[in-house]
Amino acid sequence: MGLLRYTTYRLVQAIPVLIGVSILTFALANLTPGDPVRLMLQGQEADQETIERIEAQYGLDQPIHERYLTYMGGLVQGDMGHSFHRNASVAELITNRIGPTLLLVLSAYVFALATSIPLGIIAAKRRNDPFDHVSRIVALFGVSTPSFWIGIMLILIFAVQLGWLPSSDLVYPWWSPETYGHDGYGEHFYQVIRHLLLPMIALGTLQMATLMRVERTQMIESLQGEYVKLARAYGVPERTIMRKHAFQVAQLPIITIVGLNLSTALGGSVLIEFVFDINGLGRLFYEAIIQLDYQLIMGITMIIATMFVIGVVITDIAYAYIDPRVTYGESE
Structure with missing residues (x-):
């Protein structure tokens, strides 16, 4: 087929x-x-x-x-x-609001994958080392802490106390810099990242923690496989073993989790959109229910x-x- x-x-x-x-x-x-x-x-x-x-x-x-x-x-x-x-069709309302939600969810997944896979691999290679213990504590914190609480803490620390990052709304990359009064596309995308950083981390922490735990477990299991032992016996470099033998097999459960956790990320975006005052699809859904x-x-x-x-x-x-x-x- x-x-x-x-x-x-x-x-x-x-x-x-x-x-x-x-x-x-x-x-x-x-x-x-x-x-x-x-x-x-x-x-x-x-x-x-x-x-x-x-x-x-x-x-x-x-x-x-x-x-x-x-x-x-x-x-x-x-x-x-x-x-x-609202004096508008449902299709029009969804079209106007789905962009911020997709931007938030996709960026959260990028953050989760970019951090969880390297951390999971390093934790597996350094099993029972201090780094491994710290990574497991971080993963436990991530899966047991509500995303909206993480968002509130991030706002209090990085927006209120330090004043480094904005605490509300998004800057959309598909809008022109003139819309926001930015001086060129360089400043425009810099502001996109600044406004996206906190909600992205708040929403992606749960995904990151879940993926990191699975990545660590699967990499440990792969590194203990007979094919890895045979490759080492033949003198295959450790970097090649990690990349071509252990890593590829360990990614199958990661793919499953990424696909099935899409509904979790979309559901979590509702609360994150309220915390960071983002006019996305989740907030529209809440208003429709009310x-x-x-x-x-x-x-x-x-x-x-x-x-x-x-x-x-x-x-x-x-x-x-x-x-x-x-x-x-x-x-x-």
Whole structure:
């Protein structure tokens, strides 16, 4: 089975999963106590006729199963609906907010991978040395500490006390320097990094700690393998053994964790966006839940679910590139 065919096959398999997510989300959102129309008209005087007119406008006067089928019919055609509380389509709102969230999540993953893999390898090579003990303490701290608390501590230390870094908002690299009044692209990207550094570390610490523990464990196991002992017996240099024999095998669990932890990172971005006052998708999702904006809740949920499914498919494909024993669904 070729790469394209396998990818298509896995995406088709994901369709029932996405349908299940849509049913569960739609049911939970619509069964939540509260009236979205009255929340929309909060602070305004409205008679029953006005309320009924608005309900009919958004289809809220229909049974829940009819509303679901109507929504899914529009979704298949690319229509994600219209927000109850904002004068904009759901697709437009998500497009405007998804950029900061993707920037935050991807940068957190870059930070996690760039730090966890080298630290895990060094800890495995220096097993039971002081460096190894310190790395395990750091990993334990990272997996047991909430990301929002880390974010608050980073703000207090580096923004409030030292004044080195900003404590809120992001500078978007896809906007021009003139938008922020920066003197050229050099200063612009410098400010991008300054504003991104603290939220990136706060969100990526959990991923970094998890990956570092797994990397250390897998590298220790690989270095104790018979193929490594045989390579050493033949006089293969230690650097070659680490790079070509031990390292490549140890990365398979890392790929799995990176793919499956995408949902964790997206969920953690909600709190980080509030701590650092970032107008991203997570914050929009929270506002939609508070306002019972059903269409917006559904739209964001389906986007996140789709991103997770794509991440899992990419993880499966990456397996075959790293491990030649893994094939694209071919039978023996």
